[in-house]
Amino acid sequence: MATAKGMRMDVIRAAATRLWVAVVMLAALVPPPSPAMAQPVEAKPPASITVVIDDNYPPYIFRTADGSLHGLLKDLWDLWGAKTGIKVELQAMDWARAQALMAAGKADVIDTLFETPARLQVYDFSKAYATIDVPIYFHSTISGISDADTLRGFTVGVKDGDACIDWLESRQVTSLRRYPSYESMVDAAGRHELRVFCLDQPPADYLLYKKGIDAQFRHTAPLYSGQFHWAVHKGKPDLYRRIEAGFALISPSEREAITTRWLGSPLAGPDSRYVRLITLGLQAAAGGAVVLAIWTWLLRRQVGSRTRQVVAALDALKSSEQHYRELVGLTPVGVFETDPDGRHVFVNDRWSRITGLSAEAALGLAWTDCVDAEDRGRVTAEWQAVKAERGLFQSEFRFPRPDGGTSWVLGQARAKRDVTGQVIGHIGTITDISAAKAAEAALSASEARFRTIFDAISDAIFIHDLTSGAILAVNQRMLEMYGYDTAAQVQALRVGQLSEGTAPYDDDAARQWIVRAASGETQLFEWRARKRDGSLFWVEVNMRSARISGVDRLLVVVRDVSERKEAERILTERTEALERSNADLEQFAYVASHDLREPLRMVSSYMALLERRYGDKLDKDGHDFIAFAKEGAVRMDRLVQDLLEFSRVGRINDPPTAVALDVLTANVLRVLRPVIAEAGARVNIPTSLPVVVCCGNEVFLLFQNLISNAIKFRSPERAAKITVTAERDGDAWRFTVADNGIGIEPDYYDRIFKIFHRLHTREQYDGTGIGLSICKKIVERHGGRIWVESTPGQGTRFHFTLGDMDAL
16 A cells, blocks of 8 residues: 555655746746747738647547547647637548648648648647656566566557657667547557557646556656657748737636636645655554554455566466467458448558558558549448448459559458447458459450350350250250340250151150260261251251269260262252263163174175185285274274273172282283283383282273383383382272383373374274273272372373272
């Protein structure tokens, strides 16, 4: 008790001293008129001025329980207004907000302002009218705090916008917890949420005593002393002089009355009161000495134990506080706290990185003012609705960044209430979802592109459920092809309703195709489809399983082949007619060739008989005439034979078999041996010719005609040399019969393969002009092609291709 009373006496003496100091300093609020002040204010006086001020700085300015303003400065500005006739709109608020309004030009005067180098660049300050000591307050369980160096490692509470922040940060004390007002900071200390804080001494003594926790806290010597000023923006000398002139109108007695009302009167005899109190204390101590001695012994152990528990609890609380502050700083989401009006009082580093706004720029701003203008109306309406319902706010919106970018966030917030249920602020988070939004936009664009392509494809596309076969989606081309207006009309149908409806083009057959495609095997088939108007048409269907949007579906592509089917029908009819015509022509050629040989033989026989019986009676002309007739009959017979061979190609029952061409060409050489010997030709055929599937008799004739032609059209200047070669050409074999004969002009490359076309007279080279036509027909019947290359005067190369055994 003696200690408590001693502390009370310290408070009393300090209050008395501050009272006298305040009287002296308030007298300095309005200095004697200077020549500049004495000059008349020429500008017309304004009807009112706006003064912004802290609303929580007792006894200078503060709010009572009902929210009304009171305090020394309130009375002083009211008296100024009464003296000047100018209405004073005194707007008291959180200090950070007051500074923001003044900086934005929404107020004329700011009061309770400390002078700093940065502020001197912006404001014209009045002379100081009060000197304020600024110490560090700390809980009585903490020791060792005396100056800025000893604060490192502690979280220090500060009022947002206070000059103390700059002072601490300039000394590398950066672990700060900001509060909107001194009273909210003292309330936090009373709830044991705060153990160390920087607070101007006058409001600190008032608030700590008011909250009943003054005995729990101690303070250091003043870190520094600040001085109260009022100030106006630079460049407004008329306003400055008008305010000075107004304060000059307040008399010393009026100022003293206001000071006495709020700071009290000086104590007349502090020493006698001190003696009286000490005397009472000694008497009480003497009267309770025995009791205290007994209590001391009984309670010492309990007090010591309890003290250790309290110290341990406070240490744990401090550790927990530091732990959670570090968690908030390291959390991957932005964390913010606002006052009841939604103005920021705290943001963490992650919030600043997401929005691009520094903590200094954000504090004091309404959080909705930071939202993108296009989203602000919607978000504000959602915010107000949630506040009315006392629920959790949750919304997606954008923050425009100072660097010109935009951050998409998911914002969440909930009201923070005191024990009475009154809203004292809001706590929220923002999560950066810019990447997700960008991916969402990209996906949306991709879907739009897919839909455009999907609808622009010239084929009809169906997407079916893989299990039930139900139609899930169709493209625009499908609607046009089948005659429907909307996809919903088609989705309500079964596959059978879009088909002919009778086997093999009915619902059951369609289900079988779907089952086979669902097994993973692509299906390609033709189908009879039905339009909305009932007309039928042919389509080609490509059906396969596909994974669409992460789900296994059936993808069906349908192509209208009605025109192709009609063309196929016409082609089939024409082909059949042509085959019938060709068969008739071949039959006619065979019969005609066979029947023509009989009269030719008769002509030849009778010419020979005539020559034997009457040869001695004929003159030279008669013998020449008989020779001409016999030669014509022979040529005619040869022509008929060649026509007969030409007609036989493809008609004789000679099924394809595997033929060893080395054996076949050896037989060809045996047949042509007399001709080869007569011409003195040399024919080179490799023994490693391949085995191919072919009609042996026809290929025999092919090689025979090409080799005999090479011998016939040999050059008179050199011995004939014929070479046969073979090489792979993809899936087929390519053969070449090359010679060193007279060659062929390029203009005749196509002509020589036409029937009856000759390049030389019969006197030059014998023949009918059918041999190469037969070769061409044989090669094409075997699915190959034949062509010629030649250098006139040097030789010719005939190439043709035949398939091998595997290919056929």
